[in-house]
Amino acid sequence: MAGVAVSTVINGDAVEYLCQPDEPLLDVLRDRLGLTGAKEGCGTGDCGACSIILDDRLVCSCLVLGAEAEGRRIETVEGMAHGEKLHTLQQKFLEHAALQCGICTPGFLIAAKDLLAKNPDPTEEEIRFGLAGNLCRCTGYDKIVRAVQDAAQVMKGA
């Protein structure tokens, strides 16, 4: 089996790696690059815990091959905060206690970031359908939706 050499950009940094042709990007991020913020909840695109943004599109990194990242731009949860400052969504998730166990949180943050980038003033229904690809088993989603609503208000004003 021939390894595939890939040059890509992750959270603004140029990154190069060698991966197997059938290796999911999620495994590359976690096992080769040490970016364990994206989680594997299912490996089949059904839970959203591995969400990343690939060239401005929200995707499950378990459904992308590492080889496909050549020449693309990847954003993960590790790139959301800037220096000492948390992203507004991160701050609001903390304030609203939008996490209990926290395993789904990176995926939700990335999905919410994508949602607000495309729809800065979503209704509750738009938030709920926009985040339907991310499973949370602890919160019943109530506090997550509220955190996103609050973040949207703050980000609009910024």
Add this chain to the structure above:
Amino acid sequence: MNFDPRYSGRNFSSVGTRPIRPDGVDKVTGRARYGADFNMAGQLVGRVLRSPHAHALIRKIDTSKAEKLAGVKAVITAKDLPDLTNGDAGMYDILDNCMARTKALYDGHAVAAVAAIDARTARQALKLIEIDYEVLAHVTDVDEAMQHHAPLINDAIFTEGLEEKPVKPSNVTKRSQFGHGDVHQGFGAADFIVERSFKTEQTHQGYIEPHACVASVNLDGTAELWVCTQGHFVYRQHCAQLLGLEASKLRVTSSEIGGGFGGKTHVWAEPVALALSRKAGRPVKLVMTRDEVFRASGPTSATSIDVKIGARKDGTITAAEATLRYSAGPYAGSWAEIGAMTAFACYRLDNVKTVGFEVLVNRPKTAAYRAPSAPMAAFAVESAVDELAKEIGIDPVEFRIKNAAQEGTRSSYGPVYGPIGIGPTLEAVKAHPHMKAPLKQNQGRGMACGFWFNFGGQTCVDLNIGMDGSVSLAVGTVDVGGSRASLSLVAAEELGIDYAQLKAVVADTSSLGYNDMTDGSRGTFSSSMATISAARNAIKILRDRAAQMWDIPVDDVVWEQGHAVAKGDKYGNLGKLSLRDIAAKSGTTGGPIAGHSELVADGAGVSFATHICDVEVDPETGATRVIRYTVVQDAGKAVHPTYVEGQYQGGAAQGIGWALNEEYIYGKDGRLQNAGFLDYRIPVCSDLPMIDTQILEIPNPNHPYGVRGVGETSIVPPLAAIANAVSNAAGVRMTHIPMSPPRILAAIEAERG
């Protein structure tokens, strides 16, 4: 132990506030490390081979080809694990479930495992293991398994708890019975009697994080285990016992846990990972796939329940009876017993009788799931209670209020209640605006009550005060939903310092004394008791140090609002010493300052909740949508109210999923057909409304702050609340959970005739 756990009314300054959790930033930045986020140098990848058969004799396993594959470092079967055949039966079952010894007992049962240099090699190696199975007849349905002709899962099982010892083996491992009075007489006095049979399907806790661990056994007999668990001390005990290691030489570190809900109270793959590591001489990482989680961890029981309740015209219940059959998987459990204890716990009954049957089936071993066994019993009972209210012509809330248990009532499971919250939750529901909100066409409202015991248990806490006056709190109960925040609040409260001055961590098994696991809603209840005790012990030392600094007798020093204060007119000029002042001098006043506590937190107060639910049912498709939901529950004292709300909302959401769509679906071949999140349908964000909560605080007399467990009770009422709402919306009584669209549509069509 000279710690007094009794409740004393007091005003709080920290407890009851809502600060940000101490582990929060790590979790929103992706830094928090869960089970699969940890690696060791030279680590191998472990994978498990699982039975494709529901029930099969393992005649022979040939691992030779797999062993020869380049990159394979260890292959194990049950032969590589201790043979506990003549030892403790409970431990035998745990180990047999980790790796089948003679028979594969369910689809997904582990039969062999490999450790290899990478995942691909491990996968290939599994394919090279040859197993000669003799496929046996299987049974997966709880009612069928009780039939005389059913395939026997274990021919050494003779039903316990029967009047006469049975002569033939059976799939029923145990019969249990609870109650008091004379139900026959009670039914005789009834004007109305409702008698119904119910079924509930098997569900899974559905935590998003699959089981994961990294095991490393050294040549000198010491070992390390990194694992996502609800109880690392219990995992240590079990793993050490199963593998013949010394407990204190096995250091278990609990990772952040990505949900457990009872499913991570049990070892599944950890002993296998340790055995692989021992054989390979290298660390082994073993992470379950989602498919493995569904097929081979521990879902709930499937149940079949008959309920009979009688009442007089005035609405007084005269008798209540239930027979409860709970599936246990292939090993004995006590699940029906819990169902039998909790079924009628909300009510004041003169005549009550419940009988439980534990039933073996060819499904994965049943494990705890949030108030285990109680939701199914509550579904049956609360559905029947609603029907009975309807027959009598009395409002269902009033009917429940009239019959609710109260302080002094003999519970249906035996003892007499102390102060309890069922009545207050019902009164709160009665007064709630939700109950008066208008409903549209095809919409219906339902409500139901729920009960759970709550546990305490062995608990140990260390509280260390740094020289700079900052405080670290080391607890041994795994934080599953914010307990580090609530325990920090409790420590801040006792010490009289700011929450921000503290940092709570979950200590590993080598750094702290034994703790029971985080189950039975005990995390905050037990560890807060130990935290209070540890803080009070630290305060004794702080007072002593202040006395030294002042050179006065310690008895003249009291602790007030985070400061040592010298009492009496003669000390008027001494002022106050803060915790920081005393800590700064600790090096010369006797060394480090710490408070420890080891205790058994007993006397966890029982807990009650009442839920209200509105649904809309599409009469043409049977689709149900939950449009409004309200939880009212007694918390004793809400230490961090936001996380208490979170527990209420989370339990309600899990209950909604269970009520409407979640179920294990087995084929005729006894194989699980929906082992993934695509077809095991847990609620998604767009399925749910906001979930309103109302926290009641009826202090638990057996906790200094009045705290009760809050984690589990919230999953007990939803099945029944939604069933009652659907029945009101669709005009048909639903008796089979989940109330999936095909079941609802079939019921509607049958009603139409």
Add this chain to the structure above:
Amino acid sequence: MRYIRPLSIEDAVGQLARAVGPAAILAGGSDLLVRMKGGFVEPELIVDIKGIAGLSEIRETAEGFSIGAAVPCAVLGENAALKKAWPGVVEAAKLIGSKQVQGRCTITGNLCNASPAADSVPALVAAGAKAVVVGPSGTRTVAVEIVPTGPGKTSLAKGEIIEAILLGKRAAHSGDAYLRFIPRTEMDIAVVSAGVNLTLDEQGVVKAARVALGAAAPTVLLVEEAAEALIGRKLDEAALERLARICSGACRPIDDKRGTIEFRRKVAGVLARRAATTAYARAGGK
């Protein structure tokens, strides 16, 4: 195992035709990677077609629309002209999976995966869509309904790739709609589904109709009798009743983990009726 990213369709076809072991075409990967993860397929060659010029574009032509094989479904929803002309096709494509899956999955992939429950296929069949198939022996254009031949099976020969899906130019007074039944509000596979495509005359009488059902048989069903029940009539209660009855009767469903035969039959009729009502309104019918 090899991963390649050809830059021309000819190269892709050639590589696939020459492949010795099993080969797989990768566009969105939302089916392929799941099947690989589950060990159901182990391709020796993965041909990523996203580098091929034109395959990631939606082109509006004189004949209608050409949707490249590598266009993610999310992009369909962002194309205003396509959405206006074929709202039923777009809403079907937008129902596949989650937002995350939308960013990857394609209607061509949905068609070639050959699941009877594929969301976009009943809508495409109702729309009379065609597939442009490129292979070692040239290019052919076929009706989409002949591509899947059974669950997981297609009529495509070794080396053949679908390059694009074609949708016709919209006649006046036309509308389409797609509805599926799922137990949750998102993230499920259709238990049963219906796509309806109507063209009306000035008076609101149905001139042309196509009705397709998903998850009702081993392949998507084009129910001609149902279309005939609508043609020549306004969409009155009697016509809708008849449509529902015919659709329920045309189903040849199975009992499985997602639904029962009875449920699928009954709900197929309900959905056909509801989809027809929406399509009719979109066509300007009152």
Add this chain to the structure above:
Amino acid sequence: MVEVTLWGALSQLAGGQSKVEVEAKDIRELFRKLAEQYPAFEPWIDKGIAVAIDGVIYRDTWGKTLPLGAEVFLLPRLAGG
């Protein structure tokens, strides 16, 4: 002397009696005396029996005293989630 109420399974082992009288000052002595009087109880005590004293359930505090006239109720030790 305290009167101890047994649940179904234990009551069968005690020859059908649902209540037994035991002279015991605390839970530990209660278990010891019960095991002496009813040897069949021993495996149950080893597996774990919870004791409700005036409605409060104790699972591990064997040093808990049994107040005069207290209602003492034995229960199975349960699992939680």
